[in-house]
Amino acid sequence: MKCPIGDKYSEGQLVPYGNFEISPSSSVLNYGQGLFEGMKVYRREDGRIMIFRPEENARRMQMGAERLLMQAPTTEQFIHAVKKTALANERWVPPYGTGTLYLRPLLIGSGAVLGIGPAPECTFLIFASPIGNSYKSGINAFNLSIETKLHRASPGGTGGIKSITNYAPVFESVKRAKAAGFDDVLFLDEETGKHIEEASSCNVFILKGNVISTPPIFGTILPGITRKSILEIARDCGYEVEERRVPVEDVLAADEVFCTGTAVIVTSVASITYQEQRVEYKTGEDTVCHRLRTTLTGIQTGLVEDKKGWTVQLN
Ligand code: PMP
Numbered sequence: 309m310k311c312p313i314g315d316k317y318s319e320g321q322l323v324p325y326g327n328f329e330i331s332p333s334s335s336v337l338n339y340g341q342g343l344f345e346g347m348k349v350y351r352r353e354d355g356r357i358m359i360f361r362p363e364e365n366a367r368r369m370q371m372g373a374e375r376l377l378m379q380a381p382t383t384e385q386f387i388h389a390v391k392k393t394a395l396a397n398e399r400w401v402p403p404y405g406t407g408t409l410y411l412r413p414l415l416i417g418s419g420a421v422l423g424i425g426p427a428p429e430c431t432f433l434i435f436a437s438p439i440g441n442s443y444k445s446g447i448n449a450f451n452l453s454i455e456t457k458l459h460r461a462s463p464g465g466t467g468g469i470k471s472i473t474n475y476a477p478v479f480e481s482v483k484r485a486k487a488a489g490f491d492d493v494l495f496l497d498e499e500t501g502k503h504i505e506e507a508s509s510c511n512v513f514i515l516k517g518n519v520i521s522t523p524p525i526f527g528t529i530l531p532g533i534t535r536k537s538i539l540e541i542a543r544d545c546g547y548e549v550e551e552r553r554v555p556v557e558d559v560l561a562a563d564e565v566f567c568t569g570t571a572v573i574v575t576s577v578a579s580i581t582y583q584e585q586r587v588e589y590k591t592g593e594d595t596v597c598h599r600l601r602t603t604l605t606g607i608q609t610g611l612v613e614d615k616k617g618w619t620v621q622l623n
Contacts, residue, residue, distance in 0.1 A: 309381065309389070309432045310418065317381050317432060320389060322396050325435060331420040335427035340473040341417030343372040346570045348408035349394045349436075349622070351401045352610040358619045359394060359411075360608050362387045364533040369415055372469035377426040378415055386413070386432075387620075393434045394622055400438045404609065407440040449578035449591040450567060452507065454556065455481045455493040456583065460505065461528035462498050467505075468527040478508045492567075494580065496556070497528065503553045510569030511535040512577075514554060514562035515547075515596050521558070524551040534568040534604070537618065541603050547596065560587045566597040574601035 309320035335341040345365040350358050366386035373380035381389065393411060394401075401409040413434045417427030458481050461467020466474060478493075485493045494512060497503045505523055506512055511532040513522045520542050525531045542549050559565060565577035576591040576598070592598065606612030607619065 309385075310429060311379050311381075311432070312419075312429045313377075313379050313426070315379070317379075317385050320432070322392065328433075330416075330418055333420040333422055335417035335419065335421050335425070336472075338421075339417070339424060340471070341376055341378060341427055342472040343369055343376065343378070343415045343470050344472060345369055345411075345413040345470060347390065347411040347413070348439075348570060348608075349397075349401050349411060350408055350608050351404045353404045354610070355404070356610075357394065357398060357401050357409075357622045358608075358610070359390060359622065360620075361533055361537070361618050362390050362620060364536070365390075365413065368470060368531065368533070369413065372471060373415060373430075375466065375469050376417075376471065378417055379430045380415060381432050389413070389432070389434055391620075391622055393436055397436045398623070400436065402438055402440070405441075407438060410437050410439045412436070449576035450491040450507075450572075451489070451579045452492055452494045452565075452577055452581070453485045453488065453490045454504070454559075454580060454582040455485070455495050456501070457481070458495075459498040460495040460508070463526075463528060465528070467529060468525065468531065470530060474530075475509075482508050490581070494559075497553075503555050504559055505529050506532075507567055510567040510572050510575075512554075513538070513566050513568065514559055515564040515566075516558070516562050519548045519550065520596070521550045521552055521554055523554050532569055534570060534573065537604060538568050538574060538600055540616070541600055542596075545599065545603070556582060560585070563590060564595055564597055565589050566600075574604060 309317045311317040366383040370380040415432050418431035419427035419429030481493045492507045495505045506529050567575050578591050579588045607614050
């Protein structure tokens with residue numbers, strides 16, 4: 309779907325996956341004026357398919373579009389396009405429990421502009437790809453290292469939106485961590501270098517006793533939809549939940565650490581290494597992380613009653 313700024317998106321079209329043309333002077337190619345979302349289409353045990361909280365993805369894209377001076381589709385248009393794409397690709401949604409169909413909505417400044425500035429026209433598109441489960445057992449855990457050299461986001465920057473420009477700068481940290489045997493890095497805040505923010509593509513929680521803590525969303529952390537859902541599920545399960553700045557020493561002293569995101573769902577952290585110091589955490593089926601994960605995936609796949617109306621049935 310294409311749309312000049314200040315105008316409305318009209319109905320888009322379904323086309324087979326393939327390359328598309330774009331002006332060499334488009335603002336997405338030259339200035340990184342682009343946003344993306346990541347969503348999954350789940351197959352339930354009864355064979356029907358569903359999506360999870362699509363209005364949250366629509367809203368996050370609209371928030372990002374405001375920051376990057378782009379025209380976002382309305383929530384209705386976004387959800388309509390997601391549903392249409394999912395249904396057209398239904399045969400690619402893996403059988404229950406074996407994976408999901410990943411949807412990647414993109415909003416890009418596709419219009420030509422030579423001087424540095426926003427594009428006069430935006431394009432909204434969605435592509436789809438089946439993906440397997442990250443972990444077969446669902447209880448494998450991450451080994452993280454705390455990144456002390458580079459930062460993911462600066463105050464006043466774009467860390468709080470899903471801007472395409474947030475991701476390539478993270479490649480180096482992740483590559484270094486993977487070369488040293490870790491799965492991902494945990495970034496620290498730029499202001500003090502003493503508080504955790506998030507990993508390269510997921511939010512982070514710590515558990516100490518009965519208290520679950522996660523850093524607050526102040527513009528440098530992506531407001532994850534899984535994070536928001538887990539905060540609510542954890543409260544419902546009776547845990548004390550707080551959004552507060554989390555210093556590294558609290559992370560090192562935690563009973564459990566876990567990551568949340570569309571890709572990782574809710575995944576335990578087995579160890580964190582900070583300046584040569586390695587701390588190990590509880591993982592496995594007898595963890596709070598596992599309990600929260602089971603509840604969330606239960607809602608997503610229809611095994612747990614969806615009292616909150618988070619799932620949208622597609623067929
Ligand atoms: N942080 C970052 C930087 C991400 O890219 C993602 C993935 N979208 C998340 C957190 C988790 O967000 P969500 O739960 O909406 O997938």
